Structures are given as C-alpha cells and as structure tokens.
Amino acid sequence: xxxxxxxxxxxxxxxxxxxxxxxxxxxxxxxxxxxxxxxxxxxxxxxxxxxxxxxxxxxxxxxxxxxxxxxxxxxxxxxxxxxxxxxxxxxxxxxxxxxxxxxxxxxxxxxxxxxxxxxxxxxxxxxxxxxxxxxxxxxxxxxxxxxxxxxxxxxxxxxxxxxxxxxxxxxxxxxxxxxxxxxxxxxxxxxxxxxxxxxxxxxxxxxxxxxxxxxxxxxxxxxxxxxxxxxxxxxxxxxxxxxxxxxxxxxxxxxxxxxxxxxxxxxxxxxxxxxxxxxxxxxxxxxxxxxxxxxxxxxxxxxxxxxxxxxxxxxxx
Numbered sequence: 001x002x003x004x005x006x007x008x009x010x011x012x013x014x015x016x017x018x019x020x021x022x023x024x025x026x027x028x029x030x031x032x033x034x035x036x037x038x039x040x041x042x043x044x045x046x047x048x049x050x051x052x053x054x055x056x057x058x059x060x061x062x063x064x065x066x067x068x069x070x071x072x073x074x075x076x077x078x079x080x081x082x083x084x085x086x087x088x089x090x091x092x093x094x095x096x097x098x099x100x101x102x103x104x105x106x107x108x109x110x111x112x113x114x115x116x117x118x119x120x121x122x123x124x125x126x127x128x129x130x131x132x133x134x135x136x137x138x139x140x141x142x143x144x145x146x147x148x149x150x151x152x153x154x155x156x157x158x159x160x161x162x163x164x165x166x167x168x169x170x171x172x173x174x175x176x177x178x179x180x181x182x183x184x185x186x187x188x189x190x191x192x193x194x195x196x197x198x199x200x201x202x203x204x205x206x207x208x209x210x211x212x213x214x215x216x217x218x219x220x221x222x223x224x225x226x227x228x229x230x231x232x233x234x235x236x237x238x239x240x241x242x243x244x245x246x247x248x249x250x251x252x253x254x255x256x257x258x259x260x261x262x263x264x265x266x267x268x269x270x271x272x273x274x275x276x277x278x279x280x281x282x283x284x285x286x287x288x289x290x291x292x293x294x295x296x297x298x299x300x301x302x303x304x305x306x307x308x309x310x311x312x313x314x315x316x317x
Contacts, residue, residue: 004212008251008258013239017207022286023175023270025197028190029298036282037197037305044171046276052260055167084235084249088128096126130242160229170257171276175199175210177268184267185291185316192291192316195302199283206272206280213269214255215262228252285311292316 007018025042027033036043047055082101086094100119117137124133162169176184185192201207235249258271274280288311290299299315306313 004214015208020177023199026184026188028194040282041279042173042282044274044278047170048167093126171274173272175270193293196289198287200286204283209272214259215265287312290315
C-alpha cells in the first residue's frame, strides 16, 4: 500500500490522525467568510460541488462478484482474496494457492465455499503463518449464508444506497498541506484577493474525520460500489484473520470519496468528511494570511476579527 492508503487505514482502525500538523484553507472573501471565523466552523459542501465533475461518481455491478442464482462466490471475489495474501507468502505458495482455488471453481466461474473444507489442511501449509486458516475457511464458507440473512441484506442495501447517493449526501471541506502556494492563491483565493487560513491540527477534536486524498491515473480509478464493498470486506477480513499482523487495505469504500486524478496532485489535498451542509468545529487557527490584492475594507475587518480572536495575521507581500 502507498503511504496515504496506509494513513487512511490507520485512521479507520485507530482513529488517530497522522497527517501534517498544519493544513491550509485558501478562500475568496464572500458572505460566509466572517461568520465562519467568528463562529469557529468549517462548512462541508456537498460532494457534487467539487472541482472535478467525475469525483464520487459510482456504478453498480453486483453480479461481478456473486452469483445471485446459485448463491456462490465468483472468481473475481476469490481472486481478490488471493491478491490480498500475495505480499505475505512466497511466489511458489502464491501459485499453489491459486491452483487450489482454481481447482474448486466451477466452469461458470463460481465457487462453492464449502469445497474449501476439503483443502483446509493444504491451505494451512501454504497460507502465511500469521493467518488463522480454520477461522479463514469457516468465514468464507459462511459468506453466502450471511449475505442471505435479513440483517446483513438490510445493512448492505443501506450501504449501497448511501454510497450511490453519496455525491449529494457526503459533505467535503477541502484543505491543502501546501503553505503559500502560488497556484492555490490564484485558483481558490481569487488571484491573491482572498485569504488563507493556517490550521493547527494538534489535539483537533474532529481529527478522525480528516483524510488524505489519493491521486491515481484515470485508468486506475474505481467507481463500482460493489467491487469496493467487497474489497473493503476482504481487506478487513485479512486484517482480522491475521490478528492485525498482516497489513491490508480496508479503505476502498471510503476512497470512493478520497480519490482524484493525478492532474490535481499539486493541491496536496486533505479532506474533512461528514454530512453535506454540516458545520463542523474548525481546528485551531494559527495564522490568517491575507492576499496582497485584498481590498482595504476586507483587510481592516480581518484585522479587527484577528485581534478579538487572538489570531496572528499576515498580509502577503
């Protein structure tokens, strides 16, 4: 996993922020500027308003991983499990695992989970030593039954619906790790007529909501909700089956809302996620930088507010 993906997983599992101490918000002056500063909040804008119109777009293809008629897992699902194990075993063992799994697959690409019981001992010999093989096999066997239970079905349906509607329902506040960035000043602070807030994330009460954005090539971006749900499920499974000894990625669902194309990587973006339209408590402000082209009126109001709030203020040169 890349560093950012590891960071997201640590946040999910440990609720501990491990990002930069300071993050920056570049903005133009508008009708909300002074209200946000006076009341110490950040507004979470609906994801549909993000710069890139393709962001948070989702598709659904359930039968890519699961055969609804036969109640069996499909080849793609099993392959994802094998891929999760690959970094933790030898090349020969990895090939042998693939061979075993392929041998119990039907011609239509489905696999009956209970077939794995016949290969439990063989799998134990070739799976990573950190892996709890019996627990793993039993878990896989139980997947169809669990998916068919009313409770799980309801949870999955709610998850699919919420992710599909996320572009309208998820709120995002975009921050940058870049200090005094010329391009950010131009694009988001009205060509140096706006301002930039330097937030100190030390002891921030909502730090578990702050995530790094991952930048990928266009062909690498995944939009299939079902694939991401399955990948997240399998990643968490591998982590649990190894009692946390095997690093695995359980962040795919969340990354539907944390992924941008590489062309935006200059932003070095971090996001606060929550409900669209929500006002979340802002981190402590260390400094407010005012653009060199800001109006005298805005500069004077900002200076007065900074004195009241005991915030350091600097005017860009």
